[in-house]
């Protein structure tokens with residue numbers, strides 16, 4: 001069951017009474033990020049990525065608190081309310097951002113968990129800081145949680161938090177959800193601290209993954225590297241004295257989006273007009289194609305550009321008839337592999353546009369920005385073809401957002417088989433992004449899809465996401481956590 005619905009006064013009351021919260025979400029980032037004073041606005045902007053997209057609507061409807069980093073180094077803030085949510089900031093120094101966030105989280109774990117598309121780096125100093133920060137998050141959570149509260153820890157940056165939290169507060173009910181893939185044991189084996197990570201996760205009562213494969217990979221790693229006995233997705237976890245402390249369960253809970261919110265926006269007159277304006281500004285081409293990604297090497301942006309560039313070269317696509325919009329939102333800009341990727345992507349876009357642009361038409365409209373959800377929905381409405389070509393992706397919520405916005409059942413989704421979303425959206429035009437010829441063929445199929453065929457596929461996929469929205473995801477996870485606690489207690 002979801003925790004109690006929000007009572008407008010309850011945040012204040014709880015804080016004043018100091019009783020703590022009975023539901024807490026813990027993630028590396030808070031849903032809002034600090035904006036430098038030099039930029040306009042109220043000092044906050046929405047944090048990047050799918051995690052916030054999925055959890056913000058859940059938290060908006062519940063009476064709990066969110067523990068996380070507020071995005072600025074060397075700044076300590078008190079807890080505060082924002083957008084109907086109680087936020088508890090965890091401070092990080094500049095050095096900790098470098099070692100824990102940019103280093104261990106995004107230059108060790110991120111590439112390791114995404115099929116080693118980039119080479120992971122293993123540094124003991126990074127690992128030490130990762131442990132320190134995970135302990136700090138656990139302490140902040142332990143201090144904020146009411147007796148027997150439910151705590152839901154999120155993602156790969158905080159894999160040690162469940163174990164630390166259980167040591168500090170054995171009364172808590174602890175869930176963990178991994179938003180990214182969990183690698184097969186053969187790859188996970190490279191991590192020098194693999195046993196500690198598994199022990200960290202096993203501190204949770206329920207460990208959620210995007211796909212059954214991810215849950216299976218985790219359980220096989222627990223068996224292989226800890227000698228754990230795994231039965232029916234469960235591990236009996238022992239304390240230091242060798243007694244069974246609890247049973248941890250690992251299972252798939254595919255994440256989703258707030259479908260209603262996107263559908264409502266897609267029906268708004270001003271957003272429909274904005275979509276028409278976007279097409280008009282591109283010279284009203286017959287086909288608008290769209291890619292929307294964080295600028296990350298896992299997203300297969302270079303593969304997509306290569307395929308599109310070749311289609312233009314071959315003459316299968318003409319700049320007068322088609323335009324590709326590529327939104328690449330800035331991400332992890334101080335990590336070396338991200339800097340190199342940006343150079344490569346921007347060099348490729350420049351070359352393609354330099355070759356094919358005319359005074360009236362552009363081959364690729366490249367936008368290195370983040371946009372508010374209203375503008376994103378206008379882009380989804382403007383696009384006939386959505387290109388999701390990730391080399392590996394835990395889920396890919398952009399694919400689901402596109403489907404949610406297509407309320408009139410038109411449009412085509414080209415979807416990488418290496419996304420979690422591919423397990424569910426079977427009617428998409430499935431691609432292996434490494435196969436450039438196959439990708440080109442699928443892009444052409446999408447461009448030329450008959451309205452009847454497009455409608456058939458779109459209706460089936462939309463039915464799926466309407467039935468499986470983010471509320472159902474969180475309900476399923478939290479119900480499973482509740483049920484498990486009842487079973488374990490009896």
Ligand code: F6P
Pocket residue numbers: 028029048049050051052155156179180331332
């Ligand atoms: O879903 C993966 C994820 O790493 C989230 O944990 C994170 O919030 C999002 O992508 C964006 O990444 P970052 O916080 O590093 O900008």
